[in-house]
Amino acid sequence: KQEVTQIPAALSVPEGENLVLNCSFTDSAIYNLQWFRQDPGKGLTSLLLIQSSQREQTSGRLNASLDKSSGRSTLYIAASQPGDSATYLCAGGADSWGKLQFGAGTQVVVTP
Amino acid sequence: DGGITQSPKYLFRKEGQNVTLSCEQNLNHDAMYWYRQDPGQGLRLIYYSQIVNDFQKGDIAEGYSVSREKKESFPLTVTSAQKNPTAFYLCASSGYTGFNQPQHFGDGTRLSIL
Numbered sequence: 509k510q511e512v513t514q515i516p517a518a519l520s521v522p523e524g525e526n527l528v529l530n531c532s533f534t535d536s537a538i539y540n541l542q543w544f545r546q547d548p549g550k551g552l553t554s555l556l557l558i559q560s561s562q563r564e565q566t567s568g569r570l571n572a573s574l575d576k577s578s579g580r581s582t583l584y585i586a587a588s589q590p591g592d593s594a595t596y597l598c599a600g601g602a603d604s605w606g607k608l609q610f611g612a613g614t615q616v617v618v619t620p
Numbered sequence: 621d622g623g624i625t626q627s628p629k630y631l632f633r634k635e636g637q638n639v640t641l642s643c644e645q646n647l648n649h650d651a652m653y654w655y656r657q658d659p660g661q662g663l664r665l666i667y668y669s670q671i672v673n674d675f676q677k678g679d680i681a682e683g684y685s686v687s688r689e690k691k692e693s694f695p696l697t698v699t700s701a702q703k704n705p706t707a708f709y710l711c712a713s714s715g716y717t718g719f720n721q722p723q724h725f726g727d728g729t730r731l732s733i734l
Contacts, residue, residue, distance in 0.1 A: 549730075551728050552712075552723075552725040554722035606670075606721075608665070610663040612660060
């Protein structure tokens with residue numbers, strides 16, 4: 509069974525600094541890797557999806573990489589802003605049914 | 621606006637009572653999912669459905685039941701057999717192929733015990 513880990517559980521950065529969020533997974537036979545954002549008391553918002561055949565995806569200030577051989581994905585957020593404060597979750601797509609295995613998330617605080 | 625609507629936002633359950641959480645989507649998505657989120661933990665899959673009148677158990681299905689009579693609706697019943705139901709419940713949907721399309725989420729239902 510796929511296991512997904514996110515370390516650290518929380519981090520705080522000053523505004524303007526680049527954010528680097530880590531995600532590791534145990535099964536390299538992964539269909540895709542998805543990154544989500546969750547604001548307090550809300551549902552999840554999809555940020556990026558990397559298919560297993562891809563190495564990275566980009567959207568605006570966000571860039572996510574996928575290295576299946578090492579079992580790692582990294583989400584980069586350039587020039588962080590206070591509005592980026594949220595919990596970021598990664599999830600591995602383990603099979604063709606669309607089932608996802610989620611990490612516990614990294615809570616990010618960007619201080620002005 | 622297309623999206624997923626979950627209701628109610630807050631729900632309270634008495635001992636021995638079954639409660640039903642509603643999930644409706646107007647995205648024309650085939651696949652729908654129910655997750656449970658506990659504090660400080662990631663989401664865990666309860667049930668999922670790829671097509672109408674078909675659904676599969678996820679990792680923590682015991683004490684829960686679902687139905688999928690319409691494409692746009694996927695209600696979740698928390699039965700009295702679920703002894704620890706207090707959690708945040710999230711419904712999601714995705715397009716036809718499921719595994720290579722992002723999942724879209726509702727805003728959740730928070731269930732508590734009276």
